[in-house]
Amino acid sequence: MSVSSRARPLPLAAVDAIAIAGLVVAGSLAFGAAYGGQRWLIACAGGALVGAAAALIAAWLRWSAAVTGLVVVLGYLLCGAGLAVPSTAIGGVLPSLESVRLLTVGVVTSWRQLLTVSVPVGTSGGLMIPVYLTAVATTAVGMCCALRTRRPLWALAGPVSMMLVAALFGATTPWLPVVSGGIVAIGGMIWASWRRAADGAAGLDVRRPISAVVLLAAALAAGLFLGPHVDTGMRYALRETVEAPFDPQEFPSPLVGFRKYFKDQKNSELFTVTGLPDGARIRLAVLDDYNGVTYNASTASGPFVRVGEQIDDPANGEPATIDVTIKDYQGVYLPEAGHLTGLTFESGDEQGLRDGFRYSGGNAVAVVVPGLASGDEYRAGVIVPPPTDGIDLSSTPVDRVQLPVPARIPDAVKTAAGKFTENATTTYDKVAAIRKGLADQGFLSHGTEGEEVSASGHGLDRLTRLLGDKEMIGDQEQFAPAMALMLRSLGIPARVVMGFSPQTPPADGTTVVHGSDVTAWVEVPFEGVGWVPFDPTPDDQRAAQQPDPQPEVAPRAQVLQPPPPPQPPQDARTADVNQGDTDNRKDNPDNTDHGDSILGTILTIGLWVGFPLLLVGVPIGLILLFKARRRKRRRSAPVMSDRISGGWDQIVDRAADLGFRPAQRLTRTETAAEVDEHLGGSTKVLARRADARVFGPENVDESEAERFWADVDAALLGLNAGKSRWRRLRAALSTVSLRQRSLRQRSLRQRSLRQRR
Secondary structure, eight states: OOOOSSOOOHHHHHHHHHHHHHHHHHHTGGGHHHHOSSHHHHHHHHHHHHHHHHHHHHHHTTOOHHHHHHHHHHHHHHHHHHHTOGGGSBTTTBOOHHHHHHHHHHHHHHHHHHHHSOSSOOSOTTTTHHHHHHHHHHHHHHHHHHHHSSOGGGGGHHHHHHHHHHHHHSOSOSHHHHHHHHHHHHHHHHHHHHHHHHHSSSOOOTHHHHHHHHHHHHHHHHHHHHGGGOOOOOOOOGGGTSOOOOOGGGSOOGGGGHHHHHHTSSSSEEEEEESOOTTOOEEEEEEOEEOSSOEEOOSSSOOOBOOOSBOOOOOOSEEEEEEEEESSOOEEEEOBSSEEEEEEEOSSSHHHHHHTEEEETTTTEEEEEEEEOTTOEEEEEEEEOOOOTTOOOTTOOBOOOOOOOOSOOOHHHHHHHHHHTTTOOSHHHHHHHHHHHHHHHEEEOOOOTTBOOOOOOOSHHHHHHHHHSSSEEEOHHHHHHHHHHHHHHTTOOOEEEEEEOOOSOOBTTEEEEEGGGEEEEEEEEETTTEEEEEOOOOSOBOBOOOOOOOOOOOOOOOOOOOOOOOOOHHHHHHHHHHHHHHHHHHHOTTHHHHHHHHHHHHHHHHHHHHHHHHHHHHHHHHHHHHHHHHHHHHHTOSSHHHHHHHHHHHHHHHHHHTTOOOOSSOOHHHHHHHHHHHHOSOOHHHHHHHHHHHHSSSOOOHHHHHHHHHHHHHHHHHHHTTOOHHHHHHHHHOOHHHHHHHHHHHHHHHHHHHHHO
């Protein structure tokens, strides 16, 4: 990239920044149908401003390409917290460790998420990172082309690149890329015409920009209002060729239909299993995400991915091969007995079932989209987890796996958890105490005919009633979620597993699973052991009981009670004062909140003002620090002759920061002559004194070195004399001398190595 020899005036460069940033935002319009809403547009506009500001500051201060890239990355991380991932930012603005992690990892992973989430994708997690990152990068590149090359019109490559990325990663809506392309084309021509006129000697015609703005506004209005009505057919987008992963949140939780197995399919044959080991349970779904209404599945423990007939899922346990035949069971979750090692479909639409098959190794759960139907058969190789009854877990810590945070845990759940675990010490003791408390004090009832009344559901209100009533009455749908939430309230990871526990002995090796075999339990992870099951469901069957008739009691005669004694005067006055204070507090509810609101306002203003200052101040502070350390090192060199040569180097560096470029291999006297000619001042005498002290036979004492540095400071003031304030400021913040000094030292080291050889 060839750098322009003439610096562009700051006002004109600012106009370039606004134009390029605006064109980049216009080029991103094709993202709109993919994201939905307008929040993504804020991230895009903010990213364009970050890229434009970073490139403008770097060009104005003549920073190198490496420093410019560092500033762009720093701006991306600092501002990205509030613009791209606000949910992880401190106060919605300041970057946190989590926001920095998402912004760093999202450079690679966010593109896949954007393509695999169904549109509109929304703005959660790191989904806004692609549009924000693209805006920062394309605007920064466009500004560097506009301000630092001899072909500034190459800056339009930035908006065009944004337009192409938005078209590929957006939705298949055909008219948005047309509108985006039209605005970028017309706006680009307007900016290019203005740029040529601004760089020319002739003055600008005021009528040109006005007519250009009118033309751009007309094109924008025509595209936005007429574009949706133009039928150009569907267009190509990358998301059409990328297969989205299975999202369990799109399907209802199977735990919601728990009671239907007892009421509608209690005696129905759901499916048959051949080869099931004795005592093995059949897993159906793992539920670890509680939203306050239902327990649903998630991909926290592992995504659902496509696998072949052979599955690499290492696990400890007993290997087995089971054959399953579906009868009355319906659903997307595949009944199986443990970790899968292989699966083949043997009847029905084999190809369709294979194409819809997904497996999550972390959950040991398989799904088939669009679902299983009567007559489907499959053979599965499984590893059945070993029983954990004989394992001593009292001293084994739990594995701190990351699970979704429950939306809310009822107070009744927290209270019951504290009550059950008040005497427990270790983590295992707490888990066992909660399981035992629910199983011993609860009563089992599915709410069917002949049983105690028991409502279905496992929402906040149902679990509150379960634990708040005098008697805990419910079934697995209530007790398993209650135990899981109790453990989560204590900081112990836990999840609910729904499946089947066949009660009928197998006939000829074939187990028939009925609706009454459905159950649910809780799993807790322990280090080195894995997920250990715990069953909190009571064994006692609670039958419906008729209330005992109460004997009728004759009403008592009402006796008029005497009035209360009068209140003592001192007590009355005290009560009145207290009541008055209470009334004042009730009448002025904002007294305590007023200070908080003022503090919040000041904090918000400070964050929004401090962020840009931090973005600009950190690079400037580093440059000033490096220069101050360089001066101190030169002036306090242990060898006096090095102090003299360091003082002369200080003059050469200031001249370089002011724009002077000396020829190579010149003596100090020749360099001083060129400096005085281009910048003014009187440095020839100092150059001769430096040569005499460095190469002369006399030793230099410390007082003479101090006098030389005093003359150096006077010469530096002479170089600054007559220069504008902006030029002096640019010289103070320039990195030219830092780069030249690094190159000069590298050249000296290479020359020294060649001489030694």
